[in-house]
Amino acid sequence: MTVLDNRALNRATLARQFLLDRTGAPALDVIAHLCGMQAQEPQEPFAGLWSRVRDFRPATLDGLLTGRHVVRTHLMRRTVHLVTAADALAWRSRHDTMLRRRVLTTYRRELAGLDPDEVAAAGREVMADGRPRTMAELVDALAVRRPAPPRRALGELLVAALIPMAQLPPRGLWRTKAGVRNLPLATWLGRDIAPLPADGSDPAGQALVRRYLAAFGPATSADLRAWCGLAGLPAAVDAVRGELVAFRDERGRQLLDLPDAPRPDPGTPAPVRFLPAFDNAILGYHDRSRIVDDAHRGLSVAGARVVLADGRVSATWDATAGATAGTTVGTVTVTPLRRLSRSEHAAVIEEGRSLAAFLSDGDSDRVRIDPSAA
Structure with missing residues (x-):
């Protein structure tokens, strides 16, 4: 069975979350x-x-x-x-x-x-x-x-x-x-909620398995359960297993996936991306090591906004109010969690300026990288 390392899982997650390339959808x-x-x-x-x-x-x-x-x-x-x-x-x-x-x-x-x-x-x-x-x-x-x-x-x-x-x-x-x-x-x-089938079947659970893998796979059953919190999913997984392909991660755990879902080459470059608090790409897994180091795992549940560099959580960010009356955002401040390379530093500045302009409706494009951080 093919083994997918953390970098392969990272690139798959970024692709399916539209974080490798923005989408026009x-x-x-x-x-x-x-x-x-x-x-x-x-x-x-x-x-x-x-x-x-x-x-x-x-x-x-x-x-x-x-x-x-x-x-x-x-x-x-x-x-x-x-x-x-x-x-x-x-x-x-x-x-x-x-x-x-x-x-x-x-x-x-x-x-x-x-x-x-x-x-x-x-x-x-x-x-x-x-x-x-x-x-x-x-x-x-x-x-x-x-x-x-x-x-x-x-x-x-x-x-x-x-x-x-x-x-x-x-x-x-x-x-x-x-x-x-x-x-x-x-x-x-103006529409009724779909009831659970009287025959005990679980079409909604099966749909959730497919939809989850399309957006988050390859993933373990534990990841699926952590994402939705639902019980009874093993039966739904078994019901659709014939539609799925299986891999192993570096720890030997089985990963399930849709056969035609994107799994980019692990060497695919990953752009800098600014993620909001509690973003799907991080909280959608039980094992979040594909995107965040264990040392920084707590940031995802603490509501920190994070910056991805080379596909991984490498900094946090916040937006401060502008000094001019009516200006919602004045500066995007980035606090690195590790030393950024020169090219990463430049990419963070460029993406941060675009974010500041978005948040301020074009009133500001100021970015500050905290020099006291890593």
Whole structure:
């Protein structure tokens, strides 16, 4: 069985994440290909799409959100994701058990003795009037809180697990600060959520396996589970195994993949790329060593924005406000995690200037590399 080393896996990941070459595909198609984008920080998907899509403009994503083509909702790993409307409706039922279990486990003491089905029914009754509500407003409207559990725990149970919700615009729009207003997914999108098949089959799980490998493969079953958090995936993998090819990594673990998915030559040059906080390319794996050193693994869960050089996490970055009134971004500051070569330094400056211009709508192209860092 062919062995793929870390560099081969790195280049495959970059190619499938549109980080080896930017794509000219529409942003909607890119979001679908990526199986959604993690989006608990509302502005981060803009930088993620800019790094992947040629000539991306923020108004494009704004239009997809307000036009109800994409939606912000709790999905993989109980985190807020930006996904296409079609995927949200097709996948949500498959995630219900995981979402409920994770919230009930997190708040097991606070929610002890509570009947989730009773709470869900009461919540749906409240939301039936079609009026968007904040989590606090929904909790206030419930008449089943006797005795009342802690408000945060009850609210999380309702909006993240029991009732499939969409987080409505203006939340997630470009340069917009807005609280979360929730509305049931089916109400917002005008279509019903696909139910789980009564015969016990798992077409959604099988689709997730194929879609995950298209965007993240080659990968192990553990990587797949870490990405979505779902149980029962071994059966879905077995169901589609005949469609897949298998490799080994350097540790001898089996890697699964789609036969025709891109696996570039490991020597393919990788451009500098700036990634947003919680980017798919890093968080989509249990073993993230293909893209980040173990010493820096914690950055990915701490919400650090990172810079890829030669395909690997080599620096962090941040954007500071401009000194001129009305200027959102003044300078992109890069903090290296290792010594950058002369060519890497120049490439970071060039890409950073483009990012600063994007974030500031052309008001600034200033980049600063922290001289005190590695």
